[in-house]
Amino acid sequence: MKFKMMIIGCLSFLAVGLTQAQDGWNWPADTELEAKGREYNAAYTDYKRSEENLKAKSGLHWLLTNIPELNESIYINGVEIYAGAAKEATDPKEQRVYQDSVLLIYDLRNEIYDNESKWIANKAYYAYQFYRGDKEKVGEAADLFERVMEVNGTLGYQLVPAYFDAVYRNFAYNQAYTTEEVLAKYEKINAILEEEESAGTDVSSQKGTLEQLLVAMEIIDCDFISNVLGPKLEADAGNMKMAQQIFQYSVQYKCLNTPTFNLALEVIDTNDPTFTTSQVRGMRYMQNSEYAKAGELFEKALTLATTDEQRAEIHWDMAKVHANLGRKGQARTSALKAAELNSERTKDAHGFIGGLIMSSSNECRGGQSRVKDYSIFIAAYDAYARAGDAAGMANAKARFPSKEELFTEGFQVGESMNTGCWVGQTVTLATRD
Numbered sequence: 001m002k003f004k005m006m007i008i009g010c011l012s013f014l015a016v017g018l019t020q021a022q023d024g025w026n027w028p029a030d031t032e033l034e035a036k037g038r039e040y041n042a043a044y045t046d047y048k049r050s051e052e053n054l055k056a057k058s059g060l061h062w063l064l065t066n067i068p069e070l071n072e073s074i075y076i077n078g079v080e081i082y083a084g085a086a087k088e089a090t091d092p093k094e095q096r097v098y099q100d101s102v103l104l105i106y107d108l109r110n111e112i113y114d115n116e117s118k119w120i121a122n123k124a125y126y127a128y129q130f131y132r133g134d135k136e137k138v139g140e141a142a143d144l145f146e147r148v149m150e151v152n153g154t155l156g157y158q159l160v161p162a163y164f165d166a167v168y169r170n171f172a173y174n175q176a177y178t179t180e181e182v183l184a185k186y187e188k189i190n191a192i193l194e195e196e197e198s199a200g201t202d203v204s205s206q207k208g209t210l211e212q213l214l215v216a217m218e219i220i221d222c223d224f225i226s227n228v229l230g231p232k233l234e235a236d237a238g239n240m241k242m243a244q245q246i247f248q249y250s251v252q253y254k255c256l257n258t259p260t261f262n263l264a265l266e267v268i269d270t271n272d273p274t275f276t277t278s279q280v281r282g283m284r285y286m287q288n289s290e291y292a293k294a295g296e297l298f299e300k301a302l303t304l305a306t307t308d309e310q311r312a313e314i315h316w317d318m319a320k321v322h323a324n325l326g327r328k329g330q331a332r333t334s335a336l337k338a339a340e341l342n343s344e345r346t347k348d349a350h351g352f353i354g355g356l357i358m359s360s361s362n363e364c365r366g367g368q369s370r371v372k373d374y375s376i377f378i379a380a381y382d383a384y385a386r387a388g389d390a391a392g393m394a395n396a397k398a399r400f401p402s403k404e405e406l407f408t409e410g411f412q413v414g415e416s417m418n419t420g421c422w423v424g425q426t427v428t429l430a431t432r433d
Contacts, residue, residue: 025071037067041074048077053084057098064105068112075109083126099130121148121156128162135173142166142176149188157196160189161209168213179219179228186214187245222255230260233267243267269297275304282317295321312342319352328356329422347387354383354392357423361399364421371409371429374401375419378427400432 027034044059060081063074079102086098106123110116124144131137145163149155155163167185170176177185190210193203214220225246233242246264250256262284269277282297298321302314315338322331332353339349357380365373377399384392406412406429415429 026067026069028067033066037063037070041070044081045077048081051084053081054088056081057085064108068108072109072113075105075113078105079122079126086130096130099126102126102130117151120144120151121159124148125159125162128166132166132169138166138173139170139176142170155189155192157193157201157203157206160192160206161213164189164210164213168217171217179224182214182217182219183245186210187241220249220253222250222253222258225249225253225255226258226260230258230263233260233263237263237267238271240267240271243271273300273304275301275306275310278304279314279317286317286320289324291321291324295325308341312338312345315341316345316348319349323352323356328360329424331356347389349387350383351387351389351392354380354387354389354396357383358392358396360421360423364419364423366420369409370405371401371411372417372420374399374405375417375427375429376421376423378430379419379423379425382425382427397430397432400430402433403431406431 027037040059040062044056044063047053047056047059060074060078063070064078082098082101082105086095086102089095089098103123103126106119109119124141124147127141127144131141142163145155145159145166148159164186167177167182171182190207193206193210197203197207229242229246229249233239233246236242243264246260247268250258250261250264255261262281265277265281265284268274269281278297278301282294282301285291285294285297295318298314298317302311302318305311305314315334319331319334319338322328322334335345335349335352339346357376360376361373364376367373377396381393381396381400384396403413411417411429413429413431416426417429418424418426
């Protein structure tokens with residue numbers, strides 16, 4: 001650390017008379033000091049052009065110590081020279097001195113020129129490169145990235161992964177933050193990426209790095225979501241930001257069967273509903289056999305749907321709601337509408353209708369004509385046939401009227417009959433035997 005201390009100690013800037021040259025160079029009024037300064041300036045710049053950084057630093061050090069207000073270029077070049085010297089050095093202790101000097105030069109530059117916003121991001125990235133593997137100093141790198149956001153109001157999206165890696169390492173090495181603090185930092189910089197993405201920038205790589213680091217920290221699980229984040233949302237049920245965070249983490253970490261997820265979903269769907277939030281809420285009520293509530297939310301989702309595929313999904317969901325509420329005619333209508341909007345649902349829809357009809361034996365039984373009572377199974381057979389369900393067809397046919405029953409009631413095979421009841425279909429009479 002001797003060299004670093006020498007830079008710090010020797011910079012008791014000389015009270016020499018400086019003259020402002022027209023070209024922006026502040027050469028000292030003392031001719032002897034000016035001559036020496038010009039000599040060192042020429043020497044260090046020659047070495048820099050030759051990429052001999054270890055040699056260039058000597059003349060530069062003299063200028064920084066004796067004529068610190070000479071020109072801002074000595075600080076700009078100084079960063080490059082000491083960073084290059086750090087790469088060239090073979091002694092780890094000497095290398096660390098040069099790395100520390102890079103950051104010190106930024107501080108000295110700021111004392112004279114007070115233009116931190118121009119270079120603070122570069123300083124932060126140098127600190128990250130130098131200190132990311134150092135348990136004692138990695139926190140300085142993280143702090144400098146935060147200083148960038150403080151000074152400039154944001155952080156360049158390209159630097160986001162470096163910043164969060166510094167946070168990750170400081171957390172891993174030093175337990176420097178609480179889980180809530182880590183998440184707050186994550187959300188803040190993830191918002192930067194979201195904004196860039198909305199402007200058309202491809203930030204998939206940066207987002208991927210953030211997610212990998214967050215997972216590697218192992219700080220989020222279902223217990224954390226329910227026991228830490230959940231109570232916060234309960235205390236502030238209108239907090240959309242918290243609700244969205246819980247929703248995102250619950251989906252990511254597969255914590256969907258929790259009251260906390262349900263609450264977050266309700267907050268989001270109430271304040272900023274989307275097709276997905278309303279549909280998922282409806283499905284949750286379906287799982288709990290709360291079919292009327294599920295139906296209300298599916299109807300809401302239908303108004304938010306933007307594609308036929310989404311509309312088909314909701315009509316299919318509504319078919320199940322109606323069926324569970326005993327509204328079989330409406331269930332059939334919804335199933336057929338789903339098939340109309342999405343042909344891939346056609347077989348499922350007709351199979352579903354076949355099942356509805358098969359389950360209607362008791363409610364459709366009039367008791368006056370066995371042929372008419374059994375005619376609904378012919379309708380079920382036709383539905384199963386459209387679905388390509390051989391087992392369903394066989395099951396339905398086994399319940400057709402018999403030849404004897406047709407003869408006794410004066411009907412013949414091939415005649416038409418309306419099933420009546422909610423089924424209300426005209427079928428062609430056939431027998432099971």
